[in-house]
Amino acid sequence: MTGEEGLRACDLTLAGLLHLLLRSSHHSSSKLTIFAAQQAPPAPGSRRQRHPRDAKLSTATPSYIYIPTTITKPSATLPSTDDTDTHYRELDLPSFFNQIPSITMDHRPQAWGRPRDDVYGAYNASYMNPNGPNQATQAPIVTGTSVIAIKFKEGVVIAADNLASYGSLARFTDVKRLRKFADSTVVGFGGDVSDMQFLDRHLQSLDIEESYDLSTDQAPRLNAANLHKYLSKLMYKRRSDFDPLWNHLLVAGLDDAGKPFLAAADLLGTTFTSPSLATGFGSALAQPIMRRYVPDDEAAANLTKEKAIEVIKECMKVLFYRDARSLDSYSIAVVTKDGVDLKENEKLEKQSWKFAERIRGYGTQVV
Incomplete structure (x- = not known):
């Protein structure tokens, strides 16, 4: 920074602060270097004293600026050719700002307007680091759609497709969103896939602990009702930490x-129970x-296993259409008392798009 550029950066307010500081320090304790100008002072009444373009000053580092000041002779240390001349002081900015009285805000150039560390503690700027990954799921990118389930007389049928969408792109076509737990419960995941993977690893660890604890037949088992209560409290805890797991879960099994x-x-x-449940578009x-x-539990108690599977398959077909x-x-x-029968690569059968002919705007229809 040249002397002229430093002077232009010094506005009237800063010049006033510098003037007060210099007067209070009597020029003896302040760390200043004084240079003589090669020109007479500017005309009276000018709002700001600018260093002339042809002035030859020593090269200053970016930590210094030059300020004009008027000194009246006699002076034994400053050369001059007139009784009053303009001189320029090379001011050490860090030293200057350290001499300002204690205030609650830090106004040094390195920390404009931030609270002072010695008053409020060190400022945590880790969130400003662009190199690390953002691990808080606030905007899900890869997501799974509907999970559907229905109760019948002896158990529960649950289903979910194997697609994980990247936004609106059908990107991953082999993502299994049903997880078996302890051969007695199935958890269906809708929503963010990364949070689903986190919960899946957590459930695997919980399943291992459960298998070690079941050393005797009298040991309590973590059934579907207990697992649902555990997962709901886990979801509520993460929501209370403002870092929610972006999922909608269905837990199917026996109580x-x-x-x-x-x-x-x-x-x-939030928890909810019903003879039939669905997430997402479902x-x-x-x-x-x-x-x-199954409008109520009484109807679910009379529904057969075969009919429940047929209803679920019909619903999966409707979801694929719509x-x-x-x-x-x-x-x-x-899921029945005999365990979990999980099939992960089923295909829809008897698909027909004839119903679309009745939809206006489909194909070549224009009216």
């Missing part, structure tokens, strides 16, 4: 009494179909 159990938990930790497209067969983020390959699990 303590061996009766069919089906419940949901969303990213807020709550609007598949749920009305399932409620036609949901742009669905796939014709899906996973289906049947």
Whole structure:
């Protein structure tokens, strides 16, 4: 920075502060270097004293600026040719700002306007580091769509397709979103796939601990009802930490009494139970179909296993027709007292698009 550039950067307010500082320090304790100008002082009444373009000053580092000041002779150390002349001081900025009285804000150029570290503690600027990955899922990118489930007389049928969408792109076509737990429970995941993988690893660790604890037949088992309560509290805890797991879960299995159990938990930790449940688009497209067969628990107690599987397959077909983020390959699990029967590569059967002919705007129709 040249002397002229440093002077232009020094506005009237800063010049006033410098003037007060110099007067209070009596020029003896301040760390200043004084240079003589090669020109007489500017005309009276000028708002700012500028260093002439042809002045020859020593090269200053970016930590210094030049300020004009008027000195009246006699002076034994400063050369001059007139009684009053303009001189320029080379000011050490860090030293200058350290002499300002203690205030609660740090106004040094290195930390404009931030609270002082010695008053409020060190400032955590880790979030400004662009090199590390952002691990908080606040904007899900790779997601899974609907999970549907229905209770019947002896257990629960649950299904989900194998597609993970990258935004609106059908990117990953072999993502299994049903997870078996302890051969007695199935968890279906809707929503963000990365959070699903986190929960899957967590459930695997929990399953290993459960298998070690079951050393005797009298040891309590973590059944579907207990697992649902555990997952709902985990989701609520993450939501309370402002870092939610961006998933909607369905837990299917048996409760303590061996009766069919089906419940949901969303990213807020909200829980819900019903004879039939669905997440995502399925709550609007598949749920009305399932409620036609199981409007209440009494109807679910009379529904056969074969009919429940047929209803689920029909709902998966409707979702493939109507949901742009669905796939014709899906996973289906049947949970009974005999265990979990999980099939992960099922294909939709008897597909027909003839119903689309009745939709205006389809194909070559224009009216």
